[in-house]
Structures are given as structure tokens and as C-alpha cells.
Amino acid sequence: MEALQARQSGLVPCVFEDVDLETYIAKVGMLDSFRVRSDLSAYDCRNNRLAQLCLEQDGFVEATEAARKKYGAARIGVFMGTSTSGILQTELAYRHLDPQTGALPPDFHYAETQNSYSLAGFVSNYLGLTGPSFVVSSACSSSAKVFANALRMMEAGVCDAAVIGGVDSLCLSTLYGFNSLGLVSRFPCRPYDAERDGISVGEGGGFVLIERATEAKAADPMFLLGVGESSDAYHMSTPHPEGLGAILAMRRALDAAGLQAGDIDYINLHGTATKSNDASEGKAVADVFGGKVPCSSTKGWTGHLLGAAGITEAIIAMLAVEHGFIPGSVNTQQLDAAIAIDYRIENGAGKIRRVLSNSFGFGGSNCSLVLGRKA
Amino acid sequence: MMRLYVEGIGLLGPGLDGWSASRAVLTGEAAYVAAPTNLRASDMLPAAERRRAGVPIKLALTVGQEAFLQAGRETKTASTVFTSSGGDNDNVHAINGILATAPREVSPTRFHNSVHNAAAGYWCIAAGSHEPSTSLCAYDASFVAGLLESATQVVVDDAVVALVAYDHSYPEPLHSVRPITTSFGAALILTKQQSAKSLAAIDVEFRSGKAPETTMKDEALEDLRKGVPAARVLPLLAALAAAKTTQISIDYLEGNHLDIRVTPC
Numbered sequence: 318m319e320a321l322q323a324r325q326s327g328l329v330p331c332v333f334e335d336v337d338l339e340t341y342i343a344k345v346g347m348l349d350s351f352r353v354r355s356d357l358s359a360y361d362c363r364n365n366r367l368a369q370l371c372l373e374q375d376g377f378v379e380a381t382e383a384a385r386k387k388y389g390a391a392r393i394g395v396f397m398g399t400s401t402s403g404i405l406q407t408e409l410a411y412r413h414l415d416p417q418t419g420a421l422p423p424d425f426h427y428a429e430t431q432n433s434y435s436l437a438g439f440v441s442n443y444l445g446l447t448g449p450s451f452v453v454s455s456a457c458s459s460s461a462k463v464f465a466n467a468l469r470m471m472e473a474g475v476c477d478a479a480v481i482g483g484v485d486s487l488c489l490s491t492l493y494g495f496n497s498l499g500l501v502s503r504f505p506c507r508p509y510d511a512e513r514d515g516i517s518v519g520e521g522g523g524f525v526l527i528e529r530a531t532e533a534k535a536a537d538p539m540f541l542l543g544v545g546e547s548s549d550a551y552h553m554s555t556p557h558p559e560g561l562g563a564i565l566a567m568r569r570a571l572d573a574a575g576l577q578a579g580d581i582d583y584i585n586l587h588g589t590a591t592k593s594n595d596a597s598e599g600k601a602v603a604d605v606f607g608g609k610v611p612c613s614s615t616k617g618w619t620g621h622l623l624g625a626a627g628i629t630e631a632i633i634a635m636l637a638v639e640h641g642f643i644p645g646s647v648n649t650q651q652l653d654a655a656i657a658i659d660y661r662i663e664n665g666a667g668k669i670r671r672v673l674s675n676s677f678g679f680g681g682s683n684c685s686l687v688l689g690r691k692a
Numbered sequence: 693m694m695r696l697y698v699e700g701i702g703l704l705g706p707g708l709d710g711w712s713a714s715r716a717v718l719t720g721e722a723a724y725v726a727a728p729t730n731l732r733a734s735d736m737l738p739a740a741e742r743r744r745a746g747v748p749i750k751l752a753l754t755v756g757q758e759a760f761l762q763a764g765r766e767t768k769t770a771s772t773v774f775t776s777s778g779g780d781n782d783n784v785h786a787i788n789g790i791l792a793t794a795p796r797e798v799s800p801t802r803f804h805n806s807v808h809n810a811a812a813g814y815w816c817i818a819a820g821s822h823e824p825s826t827s828l829c830a831y832d833a834s835f836v837a838g839l840l841e842s843a844t845q846v847v848v849d850d851a852v853v854a855l856v857a858y859d860h861s862y863p864e865p866l867h868s869v870r871p872i873t874t875s876f877g878a879a880l881i882l883t884k885q886q887s888a889k890s891l892a893a894i895d896v897e898f899r900s901g902k903a904p905e906t907t908m909k910d911e912a913l914e915d916l917r918k919g920v921p922a923a924r925v926l927p928l929l930a931a932l933a934a935a936k937t938t939q940i941s942i943d944y945l946e947g948n949h950l951d952i953r954v955t956p957c
Contacts, residue, residue, distance in 0.1 A: 391900040391948065400807065404784075407866075411792040420865050427869040432777065433808055433829035447947050449898055451830040451837035454779075454808030462826055469844035473694060475898045489791045494803030546824035548816040550768075554804040565822055679804055680813025682825060 318636055322664065326618050326647045328505040328517050333487050334409075338496055341505045343519030343620035344487060345370070353439070360439040362403035362430040363486040363520075368439055371484065371522040380526050381444050384478050388528075394476040395450040396466040397437040398459025398483030400624030400678075402452070403430030405488040436484055440524075448476045454624065456678030457587070459483055460523075461627025464686055465544040467527050477528065483625040484522030491623065492518055498554060500591050506621070508588035508614035508646055509595050509660050511653040516589045519620025523628040539635055542671065542687040543574025549681025555593055560601025562683040563587075563675065567605045570673060570685035578606045581687070582667070583643055585634045585674040588614020589621050598675065599656035606658070613661045617647035627676035631686055634672040638689045641666055693897045694843040697890040697957070698932060700763030702755030702856075702879035705729055705916060705923065710758055717913075718926075718933035724912050729875040736767070736818035744801050745814065746780045751858040751877030752811040753818060759854060759879035763889055767819035770881065771851040774812040774858075775828040775838030777921040778872070780805055781862040811858065824851070834859070835878075835924045836944045839952075843896045846884050853882045857922040873919030878929065886957060892932055895953040903949050906940035928952060 320327070327343040351366045352358070372378055384393060410425045429435055437452045449470060453459045460483025467479035485491075495501045495516060502515035530540060547569060549562035556563070571578065584606065587598055595614075602612060615633050622629050637643060643665035652660055671689035701711040707727045708714040716722035733742045734753035745753075752774060760767050778784070783805050790798055804810065809827035816825055824845075830837035835857045842855040858877035862870055886893070906927040908914040917926045924942055931938035931954040938954045 404788075407784075407788055408791050411788040414865060421869055425869060427866070428831055432831055432870075433779070434777075434831040434834075438831070441945075447900065447945070449837075449840055449948070450945055451828045451834075451841070453826055454829055455812065455825070455827045456807045456809055465824075466826075466841060466844075469841075469848045472848045473844040475840065475844065489796065490787055490798070490803075490806065493791060493796045493798045494787075494806065497798050497803055498800045546826075548812075548822050548825045550816040550820050550822055552817070553810070553813050554800070562822060678809070679807045680809040680825075680827075681816055682809055682812070682827075 318640065320618065321644055324647050324664065326505060327519065328620055334489065336489060336492055338492055338501065339503050340501045341517040342487060343517065345520055354443065357439060357442055359426045360429040360435065362406040364399065364403045364436060364484055365439045367486045367520060367522050368436060368484045369443060371524060372443060377524055381480060384526060385445065388477040390445055390447045392448055392477040393446045394448040394467060394470050394479035395437050395441045395446050396453065396463040396479055396481045397440060398453045398463050398624045398627060399433060399436045400454060400456050400459060400485050401488050401491055402433045402435050404490055405486065406430040408489050440480060444480060446480065455682040456680060457623050457626050458676040458678035458682040458684040459624040459627060461631065461676035461684035461686055462546060464541055465546060468541065468544060471529055479527050480524060481527055482522065482524035483628040485622055485624040486520040502590065505648045506590035506616055507648045507650065508590040508616050509653055509656060510649045511651045513590045513592065513595060515591055517620040519622050521619055521622040521629050522625045523632045525628065537690055540689065540691055542689060543570045545569030545573060545685045547683045549683065551681055554679050556597040556677060558597055560597040562681055563598055563601035563677060564604050566683035566685040567601065567673065570687045574687040576671065576687060581606065581610050581671055581673050582669045583637050583672045584610055584612040585630045585672060586612050586614040587675040587677045588616055590616060599658055603657045608657050608659055610659060611643050611661050612658050613644050613646045615644050617649060627684065630674050631688060634674045635688055637672055638669050641669055643667055643669065693895050694847045695893055695895050696843055696846050696882045697886050698880055698892050698894060699883055699887060699889045700759035700881035701932065702758035703929065704751060704754050705876040706874050715933045718930045720909060724910050726912060731875060734818065737814065741814055741817060744805065746783055746805060747860045747875055748776060748780050748811045748858050749814045751860065751875060752815060752856045755877040755879040756815060756854055756856050759881045763881040765881065768821045769852060770854045771823045771845055772812060772815060772825040773828065773838050773842045773853055773855045774809065775834045777829060777831055777834045777859050779808045780810060781860060785863045785866055832921045833944045834921050836942050836950050839896060840898060840950065842882050846882050850884050855880045855882060857925055859920050859922040876920040876923045878922060878925045890957040892957055893955045897951045898948065899951055900948050902947065903941045905943045
């Protein structure tokens with residue numbers, strides 16, 4: 318919250334492994350020396366280190382422990398989003414193949430690091446939870462979609478609560494991959510700027526403990542009011558130019574929440590700072606909301622957290638509600654005149670009751686969340 | 693307990709070339725004859741995408757298309773759940789090799805095919821579907837995770853869901869640490885309401901604790917079930933093929949499982 322208010326961006330010039338790209342990244346510096354809990358050492362990799370670091374923030378372990386006592390370990394689901402899981406471990410291992418046999422190093426743990434499920438397996442073990450569990454890996458919408466999974470699992474009676482979240486960490490696949498598509502900026506990313514020229518890759522994570530609304534004890538609790546999911550059916554790595562899938566996701570989220578466009582007080586945009594994403598999303602938001610709802614992308618602070626973007630931006634959106642705070646957009650200088658929405662560069666304040674958060678991914682996978690207070 | 697109706701089935705594996713052709717093998721009426729998985733690019737895809745399709749996309753689209761044909765539903769009308777332990781394993785191997793040596797030139801196609809939801813993305817383009825689509829992984833239990841997620845979508849959201857499970861082998865050196873034996877895919881069209889097309893009702897229940905897992909009687913099919921995560925579906929397909937009321941159990945994660953009751957319509 319302090320970093321948001323102080324407009325302190327996490328983006329720094331790229332110094333990561335031996336990556337030779339001229340770009341900015343958001344890097345969690347302490348991961349190099351950090352190790353996961355010793356009983357889970359097979360899971361040790363950059364992604365799970367980051368997961369543990371996130372779990373240990375803000376009293377989350379204690380809150381989960383209380384839920385475990387209340388519901389039982391088998392009644393709490395674990396649904397995680399990640400795009401690349403522990404692939405960095407494999408990238409590095411491929412540099413150390415046995416010169417005779419070509420085999421991977423003997424200390425390489427495939428299931429616990431590279432496999433996409435690694436993250437949910439690690440989190441379940443770390444928290445001692447034995448409920449239903451899986452990883453959603455739908456690129457940059459992954460950890461927004463887990464809200465929908467938790468909602469359905471609880472409504473179907475498969476579990477009573479869920480730990481949802483997402484973690485993605487720096488790796489060469491992502492940096493060189495986005496670079497090959499010409500989508501990586503040489504500068505700190507400038508969402509919705511007229512001169513925007515690409516993303517800054519970041520690493521990060523977040524977790525949310527979610528239970529049925531009827532269990533809410535706080536005076537003014539935070540609710541997941543609605544989720545909308547859709548598919549572009551257009552292109553693998555380019556969003557639909559008119560924002561068709563984005564429009565559907567936002568409308569479905571509003572419908573699920575039983576709300577109108579005018580009920581939303583702030584929109585946390587996907588806002589990756591690529592030419593195509595911001596143009597397409599901007600059209601979609603203008604179509605659904607007109608030009609009156611304050612909007613911003615917070616990726617100027619965090620970089621693009623890919624599979625962890627959904628959860629971290631949902632958390633920022635909930636902070637906006639809690640603190641009556643409207644985040645602006647760091648690095649953005651000159652707005653794109655072709656995008657007709659109320660995009661905020663400067664931070665602001667106001668009564669924020671309900672927020673919408675967008676997450677869109679490769680493969681045309683879209684998810685919008687409505688979070689906030691009831692009534 | 694969640695009740696779903698099965699309206700269509702797709703199947704492609706070694707010696708299992710389509711659901712109709714494989715039913716008698718699954719019931720034990722015909723002998724299993726081993727043969728390489730008959731991989732082919734689906735004619736659902738535009739030519740450009742067809743050229744870029746790796747094994748998972750071929751598997752997923754072939755079985756998905758078969759299931760929709762059987763259900764007599766339009767592909768654009770259903771939500772989709774794709775589940776796989778690994779995604780495109782050939783591509784991951786290639787990218788790791790490229791990144792280990794200079795110059796690190798990962799092609800755009802390689803990169804966008806490396807996302808776990810690549811098959812889902814290609815499917816939605818081919819099917820013209822704007823409906824929700826998710827892509828899951830739960831290691832060896834990926835099929836069960838997909839079935840559980842599909843069941844909640846059917847029951848809670850009243851969605852028609854196409855569940856597509858697929859896996860294929862890694863090249864070395866990853867094959868040694870994750871020995872998936874062959875290419876295998878299966879698809880189920882699941883609905884909340886019974887229709888004239890419904891083949892069977894399946895009652896799905898998530899349970900804590902261990903239970904004896906249902907296995908395949910035929911040794912080769914049992915090897916297949918154990919050798920490919922997506923082939924954990926085989927006992928369910930065998931029960932559907934038998935067309936009589938059958939109770940089965942499939943392991944989920946350590947310490948839990950799914951009980952499934954199959955009742956023919």
C-alpha cells in the first residue's frame with residue numbers, strides 16, 4: 318500500500334541470470350539466497366521460494382490455520398494460477414546435462430519444480446491442506462480464473478473454503494519469448510501511454526483465503542461479487558481488435574454480480590502497455606462503461622506478473638476499496654487520445670465500494686472480477 | 693454428489709482410434725491390438741494454425757471433434773475444460789535447448805505454443821467459441837481435476853462442458869524423469885439435463901481418504917492407464933462402454949479420490 322501511495326515502482330534495469338536483453342524487470346532480490354522450508358526441499362525453485370515468501374506475509378498462514386481448525390484440512394481447496402511454474406529450474410538444468418549420457422542433473426526434481434502443478438502441491442503441503450487442488454494455467458488470466466474455481470467448488474459443496482492465488486517468477490522462456498514477439502519495452506512499461514511500446518516482465522505472487530459469504534464476520538466484509546470468463550477465438554497471442562472477448566468477460570462479471578456498469582467505482586485494467594492490448598481493452602471498457610469510471614493499470618509499479626497478474630491486481634483492487642484509494646499509473650506520460658476512457662495517471666481518493674479487475678491471456682483467455690462491498 | 697450426463701465421447705490412443713472403434717476393446721469383447729496413436733491434424737483448423745499444431749493440439753482437437761459429432765452439438769456452444777500434466781512437451785524440450793545455447797532465438801510460434809492453454813486457444817479459434825475455457829494441471833491426477841472442475845461448471849453454472857484430457861511423451865532427457873509412455877487423448881461432453889442424446893448419467897463425488905483404485909482388466913490397457921496421466925480416464929470409459937451400472941474409483945491427490953457411479957440412460 319505504501320509503494321502504491323508513494324508511486325514507488327518496482328521496475329529496474331534487467332539484471333537476471335545471464336539475460337542479455339535491454340529491458341526493465343520487477344525482480345524480488347532476496348529469492349537468490351532464500352530457500353523453501355527444509356521438509357519441502359524437493360520443491361525448492363525460484364517459483365516456490367516466491368510462493369513461500371508471499372505466504373509468510375500479512376498473517377496469511379495464521380488466517381489459514383484458523384480456517385483449517387474451523388473446517389478441517391480436507392474441506393479447504395487449493396487453486397493456484399501460474400504460467401511458467403518452476404521452468405527456470407529446467408532451463409538451468411539443460412546447461413548442465415551429463416556430457417556422456419545427456420541426462421539431467423541428479424538433483425533435478427521434475428514433479429516438484431517444472432510441472433505446472435508444482436505450485437499447488439507446494440502450497441497444499443506448506444499449509445497442510447488436503448482438499449481438492451489444481452493449477453489453472455491459462456497464461457495471464459490464470460490467477461483471476463481461480464476465483465471462479467473456488468466459487469464453484471464451494472457452491473457445489475466440494476469444499477467449504479479455498480486458498481486461491483498465483484505465483485510467477487522470472488525465467489528465460491518468458492523474457493526471450495515475449496522479446497521474440499516484439500512485445501518487450503526497452504523502457505519501464507507505460508500503460509495506456511500514446512508512446513507505449515511493450516511490457517516489462519515482473520515476478521510476484523499473492524494469495525487470498527475465501528469462504529462462503531454467509532460466514533463473513535467483519536463489520537463491512539470484502540466480497541467476491543461476480544466473475545466473468547470468455548474466450549476471444551481470434552488469435553493465439555493478439556487480442557481481438559474490437560475487444561470482443563473482453564466485453565463478454567466484463568458483461569458476464571457484471572451480470573453475475575447483479576450490477577450495472579454505473580455501480581463500479583474503479584477498474585483495474587489489464588493494461589500491459591502493448592499497443593494491441595491497451596487499444597483493444599480500451600475499446601472494450603468504453604463499450605461497457607462509457608468514459609465515466611476511473612480506470613488505471615498498475616503494471617507500471619509491478620511489471621506484468623503474467624500468471625500472477627490476476628491475483629495481485631485483485632488484491633490491489635481490494636486495497637483500493639479498503640483505503641478509498643484510486644491508483645493512478647506510474648510511467649504513463651501522455652495518454653492515448655484514441656482511447657475514450659477515464660484513465661487516471663495521478664493517484665486519487667474517493668468512496669470506492671465496488672471494483673472490477675481485468676485479466677486477459679494468450680490463447681484469448683479472458684477473466685473479469687467484481688470485488689468489493691455489498692450494497 | 694454431482695450428477696452429469698454424458699452426451700458424447702472422443703478417444704484417441706495407441707490401438708484406440710476413436711470411441712466407436714474402441715468400445716468393444718474396452719468391454720473386453722474384442723482383443724486389444726497395439727498400434728501407434730493415429731495422430732492427425734484436425735480439419736477444424738485453418739491451414740496456418742494446422743501447420744503450427746503440435747501433438748497436444750492434434751490430440752485435443754481430434755477427440756473434441758469426435759465427442760461433439762456424437763453429441764450433435766455445435767462446437768461454439770460449449771464451455772471447455774482442458775487438462776494435461778505437461779502441455780506441449782516437445783516444444784518445452786526445444787525451448788530449453790534453445791535457451792541453453794547462444795543465440796537464444798525462441799520463435800514467436802514456439803513461445804505462444806508453450807503456454808499450457810495452447811490447445812484451448814487453438815480449440816476456441818477452430819470451434820468459434822467465446823464460451824469460458826480453462827486449462828488445468830494436477831500432475832498424475834490431471835484428468836480427475838478436470839472432471840471435478842467440469843462437474844462444478846455443469847452443476848453450478850448449468851453449462852454444457854466439453855472436458856478434454858491429453859498427454860504425450862517427453863523427448864530425452866526429460867523422458868527419464870517424467871516417463872509418459874505414449875500419446876493419449878479423450879473428451880467427454882457433459883450436461884446437467886438429460887437429453888435424447890444422453891448415453892449415461894455419471895454421479896461424481898469427491899472423497900477424502902484412500903480407496904482401492906479401479907484398474908483395467910487387460911494388461912496392455914492397464915499399462916496404458918498407468919503410463920499416461922490422461923489415460924486415468926480409461927476405467928470411466930470402460931464403464932461407459934459396458935453400458936451397465938458400474939461403480940468406479942479414481943485416485944486424485946495423496947489422500948483423496950473420486951467415486952464415480954455410471955448409470956446408462
